[in-house]
Amino acid sequence: MIELKELVKSYGKKLVLNGISEKIETGEFFVILGPSGAGKSTMLKVIAGIEELDSGSIVVDGKDISRLPPEKRNLAMVFQNYALYPNMTVFDNIAFPLKMKGVSRDKIKEKVERVARLLGIQDLLKSNVTKISGGQQQRVAIARAIVREPSFYLLDEPLSNLDARTRFKARGELKRIQKELGGTFIYVTHDQKEAMSLADRVAVLHEGKFEQVGVPMELYEYPRTKWVGEFIGDFPMNFIPGDWLGAQGVEIGFRPEWVKLDGNDFRGTVSSMESVGEYTYLFLDVKDTKVIVKGSGQFDVGDEVSFSINKCRRFKDGFIVDQK
Numbered sequence: 001m002i003e004l005k006e007l008v009k010s011y012g013k014k015l016v017l018n019g020i021s022e023k024i025e026t027g028e029f030f031v032i033l034g035p036s037g038a039g040k041s042t043m044l045k046v047i048a049g050i051e052e053l054d055s056g057s058i059v060v061d062g063k064d065i066s067r068l069p070p071e072k073r074n075l076a077m078v079f080q081n082y083a084l085y086p087n088m089t090v091f092d093n094i095a096f097p098l099k100m101k102g103v104s105r106d107k108i109k110e111k112v113e114r115v116a117r118l119l120g121i122q123d124l125l126k127s128n129v130t131k132i133s134g135g136q137q138q139r140v141a142i143a144r145a146i147v148r149e150p151s152f153y154l155l156d157e158p159l160s161n162l163d164a165r166t167r168f169k170a171r172g173e174l175k176r177i178q179k180e181l182g183g184t185f186i187y188v189t190h191d192q193k194e195a196m197s198l199a200d201r202v203a204v205l206h207e208g209k210f211e212q213v214g215v216p217m218e219l220y221e222y223p224r225t226k227w228v229g230e231f232i233g234d235f236p237m238n239f240i241p242g243d244w245l246g247a248q249g250v251e252i253g254f255r256p257e258w259v260k261l262d263g264n265d266f267r268g269t270v271s272s273m274e275s276v277g278e279y280t281y282l283f284l285d286v287k288d289t290k291v292i293v294k295g296s297g298q299f300d301v302g303d304e305v306s307f308s309i310n311k312c313r314r315f316k317d318g319f320i321v322d323q324k
């Protein structure tokens with residue numbers, strides 16, 4: 001288990017991590033999600049020991065590693081740009097950390113071949129790393145991290161250089177590899193889709209704190225704050241004054257698909273639209289508020305649409321009131 005205890009980190013006057021605590025289970029795929037500049041990379045750097053904490057501690061399997069230098073922390077880090085050694089073969093890249101440790105040649109061969117098989121790159125071992133695709137390079141980077149058998153892994157948006165389709169495939173692969181390894185992954189991304197599809201649990205980083213930590217469905221269904229409701233989802237959660245539905249002193253939050261079109265509670269005018277396959281997201285002006293609803297069929301800007309809300313959550317002072 002990895003315990004993050006009251007992590008605080010600032011750069012000059014800028015407080016980036018403002019007392020973060022969480023326990024990450026062994027074998028968990030833990031994703032830290034936040035917008036650009038939220039402090040995700042900083043979080044990984046303090047765990048890795050590349051940046052020093054102002055205060056707080058990191059305890060791994062009961063041992064405080066916070067004051068250890070990076071190389072003594074027994075973790076592996078995979079970055080956005082894989083930083084592979086360009087003039088070496090795939091084999092030599094993967095073997096590199098083992099050579100540094102003085103592992104014997106036979107043992108290196110055995111280990112490299114094993115991780116290469118795990119990642120499906122066994123046929124590329126003799127290739128130069130600059131002559132393989134981005135997706136393959138990414139696997140080499142992961143193989144190089146895995147081969148050291150670290151106690152856990154830190155991944156900083158490792159899929160962000162891949163095109164959308166390869167990325168989708170790579171996510172599935174990564175999840176499979178993680179399960180096969182039984183490794184603990186701490187993975188940071190600003191892409192909520194990626195977070196939702198990979199994570200056992202997601203931590204939403206906002207203003208130096210984990211604003212919510214939970215399984216993906218929980219974050220989607222019961223966002224702890226309005227901010228999380230707007231941040232998670234292909235489209236933000238809608239918010240309307242409670243009194244529209246007869247509820248005083250609260251705001252009502254609902255997802256675009258939690259409505260029934262042609263229902264008779266509200267009317268709105270289509271101001272724009274976005275088609276996603278067979279569905280269309282309609283951006284409506286309803287009274288003085290913007291509301292997004294999901295529909296199917298033909299619509300035009302300027303159309304009048306009526307709808308009712310099937311499911312909703314109540315929020316007070318920015319926080320959810322309804323419990324699961």
Ligand SMILES: Nc1ncnc2c1ncn2[C@@H]1O[C@H](COP(=O)(O)OP(=O)(O)OP(=O)(O)O)[C@@H](O)[C@H]1O
Nearest residue numbers: 011014016034035036037038039040041042043190
């Ligand atoms: N070495 C540094 N010196 C000063 N400020 C820094 C340093 N590194 C990061 N920051 C600042 O700390 C904040 C958090 O940066 P960080 O890179 O951790 O964010 P991030 O969530 O990873 O962003 P992104 O998704 O854009 O990579 C930013 O405001 C950034 O400008």
